[in-house]
Amino acid sequence: MELFLIFISAALVNNFVLAYFLGICPFIGVSNKISSAFSMGLATTFVMTITAIVSWLLFNLILVPYNLEFLQIPSFILVIASLVQFVEMFIKKVSQPLYRALGIFLPLITTNCAILGLALFASMREYTFIESIIFGVGAGVGFILALVLMAGIREELELADVPKAFQGAPITLIVAGILALAFMGFAGMI
Amino acid sequence: MVLTFIVAIVTMGGLGFIFASALAVADKKLKVVEDLRIAEVNEILPNANCGACGNAGCYDFAVKVVQGKVDPSKCTVGGQDVIDEVSRILGVEAGSSTKMVARVLCRGGNAEAAQKENAAYYGPQSCSVQALVGGGDKLCFDGCLGGGECVDACQFNAMYMNDNGLPVVIEELCTGCGLCAKACPRNIIEIHPVDRTLFVFCKNHDDPKTSKKVCKAACIACGICARKSDGGVVMLDNLAVINYSKLDISKIPLDKCSTKAIDFVHADVQITEEKIPAEVS
Numbered sequence: 320m321e322l323f324l325i326f327i328s329a330a331l332v333n334n335f336v337l338a339y340f341l342g343i344c345p346f347i348g349v350s351n352k353i354s355s356a357f358s359m360g361l362a363t364t365f366v367m368t369i370t371a372i373v374s375w376l377l378f379n380l381i382l383v384p385y386n387l388e389f390l391q392i393p394s395f396i397l398v399i400a401s402l403v404q405f406v407e408m409f410i411k412k413v414s415q416p417l418y419r420a421l422g423i424f425l426p427l428i429t430t431n432c433a434i435l436g437l438a439l440f441a442s443m444r445e446y447t448f449i450e451s452i453i454f455g456v457g458a459g460v461g462f463i464l465a466l467v468l469m470a471g472i473r474e475e476l477e478l479a480d481v482p483k484a485f486q487g488a489p490i491t492l493i494v495a496g497i498l499a500l501a502f503m504g505f506a507g508m509i
Numbered sequence: 510m511v512l513t514f515i516v517a518i519v520t521m522g523g524l525g526f527i528f529a530s531a532l533a534v535a536d537k538k539l540k541v542v543e544d545l546r547i548a549e550v551n552e553i554l555p556n557a558n559c560g561a562c563g564n565a566g567c568y569d570f571a572v573k574v575v576q577g578k579v580d581p582s583k584c585t586v587g588g589q590d591v592i593d594e595v596s597r598i599l600g601v602e603a604g605s606s607t608k609m610v611a612r613v614l615c616r617g618g619n620a621e622a623a624q625k626e627n628a629a630y631y632g633p634q635s636c637s638v639q640a641l642v643g644g645g646d647k648l649c650f651d652g653c654l655g656g657g658e659c660v661d662a663c664q665f666n667a668m669y670m671n672d673n674g675l676p677v678v679i680e681e682l683c684t685g686c687g688l689c690a691k692a693c694p695r696n697i698i699e700i701h702p703v704d705r706t707l708f709v710f711c712k713n714h715d716d717p718k719t720s721k722k723v724c725k726a727a728c729i730a731c732g733i734c735a736r737k738s739d740g741g742v743v744m745l746d747n748l749a750v751i752n753y754s755k756l757d758i759s760k761i762p763l764d765k766c767s768t769k770a771i772d773f774v775h776a777d778v779q780i781t782e783e784k785i786p787a788e789v790s
Contacts, residue, residue, distance in 0.1 A: 377524070385516050394524060401528035408539040415541075 329457030335433040336465035337502040342433030355420040356470035364459025371455025374438040403429040561686035586684040609685025615697040616726040617652040618673030640694035648723040651712040662692035728770035
């Protein structure tokens, strides 16, 4: 039950994008098409899950025993950067079109604060190993959800008669705000 | 204190080393062999992504050129320099492509074309809107609308609107990509080889009486040029059309054309050259 609550909390109630406003850059940048938004979400979820695992091991097996908690942030960044490099190589190998569709946003997962936030939250809340994995997956699912929802709306927006002053980025930001407002409905559930 | 310091350095160094080794292994395993020439060719291309070559952008063109699926000369935008350079990289015979330029085939500017008297147009001054509703201010239903959508479409600053409300192509800058021709709702812009100089500068299909009324520069369908041309000019639906494969310019009685609808393209270049605004010339 505890694990389920952590999952729901990370995916919906405390959605990283729409409740904590972490990882806004890909949220706006890669949400033009549902397909590329979903792939971006999957890549981020993968990085999030592995980050949760590796950073937990790193934190609890190395940093805590040697009193090196102050190295938390640089070592987490090291983990994330290496993982993103790996994912980039993997995607380039597996799917060239996807690699080009994600473009600069793929290496930018490195500096995606949602992922660093995930690692820091997990260690701050003193999750167990299993809990942090579930937390990572939940956060990833929440990220996919936010991106795909946004991409779906933006695909419809392409056809909508938007006033000239609001075309492009302004209407996207307004929609993002309304979406975040809708997610406020989950607040207080847990 | 010193111990913590050393442990910290060793830990971070160790971590860095472990991840670096993992990445090095992954790099070897997941290496994608990409033809280095693709990047080289892509570097040379104009990178306007105009699509004149028929591919989805310059990168796509580069990939296909390297694979040998398309000819380097398909990129008309880059001109001969780019074609030669690309051919040099690929080590293939340099194809040559004739430079193509856009020609505006309407000379019915504000001074020549008759304006509507009872139905003035007050809508948006964009060609596509005017073409949809009312058809602008001019009586001619085939001529230039003067909204300048072709000028907006041009990515090479090779067009401007002259004082007479007609678009002018700057031949030296024009790459023949055809974006202006696509933008024009009246289809008065055509892409032709640069050495083709004789054109019918009118698209009006009205009968002789009407066309005389709507525009001073219209082809009034008298048919004199067609009769003397030996098949080089044919009359199609009240409009003289040049058949370039049979054209013999010496047979065309250019001085007989009362509206100068059939004419050499450079006639208007001489008039407008001094009107080129300083920032585009």
